[in-house]
Amino acid sequence: MSISRLACAGRLKSQVALITGASSGIGKGIAMAMADEGALIVVNYIGQADAAREVVGEIERKNTRAIAVEADVSNEGQVRRMFGKAIKEFGTVDILINNAGIQRDAAFDMMTLDDWQNVIDVNLTGAFLCSREAVIEFKRRGVQPEKSLSAGKIIFISSVHQVIPWSNHCNYAASKGGISLLMKSMAQELAPDRIRVNSIAPGAIKTPINKKSWETPEAARSLLKLIPWGRIGDPMDIGAAAVWLASDESDYVHGTTLFVDGGMTLYPGFAAGG
Numbered sequence: 001m002s003i004s005r006l007a008c009a010g011r012l013k014s015q016v017a018l019i020t021g022a023s024s025g026i027g028k029g030i031a032m033a034m035a036d037e038g039a040l041i042v043v044n045y046i047g048q049a050d051a052a053r054e055v056v057g058e059i060e061r062k063n064t065r066a067i068a069v070e071a072d073v074s075n076e077g078q079v080r081r082m083f084g085k086a087i088k089e090f091g092t093v094d095i096l097i098n099n100a101g102i103q104r105d106a107a108f109d110m111m112t113l114d115d116w117q118n119v120i121d122v123n124l125t126g127a128f129l130c131s132r133e134a135v136i137e138f139k140r141r142g143v144q145p146e147k148s149l150s151a152g153k154i155i156f157i158s159s160v161h162q163v164i165p166w167s168n169h170c171n172y173a174a175s176k177g178g179i180s181l182l183m184k185s186m187a188q189e190l191a192p193d194r195i196r197v198n199s200i201a202p203g204a205i206k207t208p209i210n211k212k213s214w215e216t217p218e219a220a221r222s223l224l225k226l227i228p229w230g231r232i233g234d235p236m237d238i239g240a241a242a243v244w245l246a247s248d249e250s251d252y253v254h255g256t257t258l259f260v261d262g263g264m265t266l267y268p269g270f271a272a273g274g
């Protein structure tokens with residue numbers, strides 16, 4: 001059975017989900033999965049207006065509502081304006097998915113300050129700025145028991161590289177390691193406000209960000225050696241996990257990271273070595 005056929009519609013009914021970087025890849029997968037559960041979706045994007053419009057169209061065909069909002073998540077003013085637009089359109093925000101992320105890969109001694117800064121700005125500072133706006137709104141509104149047991153949910157889309165070191169990707173791994181303790185510290189601080197905070201750590205999911213690792217048969221073969229489950233992930237694998245983590249089914253799950261990686265963090269090289 002395909003992942004999408006497992007969906008049981010309505011688990012996020014009438015909740016507003018703001019998903020950063022939702023015009024493609026994992027963000028789009030999460031947008032579709034949440035729309036299937038009745039959520040209203042704010043599709044954040046940067047630069048890809050046509051793709052974002054298409055995502056909005058696909059969501060509307062699922063009989064829920066969506067708007068596309070362009071914003072650079074690393075820009076404080078743009079993030080504030082994005083939340084303002086979302087709240088004006090839909091009344092509030094219930095779920096934030098900090099998904100926007102980039103890679104600027106380079107050997108350590110060739111890595112420019114721009115490569116470093118851009119990745120930290122989008123992946124880590126962007127998640128901070130969006131989370132801060134979400135928390136302000138969650139605290140203002142409080143719990144609405146008819147919608148959810150929480151005043152709000154924040155889900156970081158981290159990576160297996162919050163724990164697996166990654167040569168030639170030091171900026172990216174550092175940003176994801178940073179997310180790990182940002183998420184836990186926020187979870188500790190915000191529990192009294194009924195704000196539930198967690199991460200999902202995807203492994204290799206077939207999206208534009210890692211095209212080089214799966215587009216040729218040789219690349220895909222070498223990638224599969226790192227995945228005990230024997231397949232490359234699909235954005236809907238992450239969508240399904242995000243729906244569950246945002247729904248009240250996971251009400252007692254707080255401050256944790258759910259690895260959705262086909263076993264990549266089992267260090268499969270040790271199956272025949274060590």
Ligand code: BGC
Binds near residue numbers: 159161202210
């Ligand atoms: C990266 C991908 C990579 C995967 C597994 C992700 O966080 O963005 O490029 O394929 O981790 O290494």
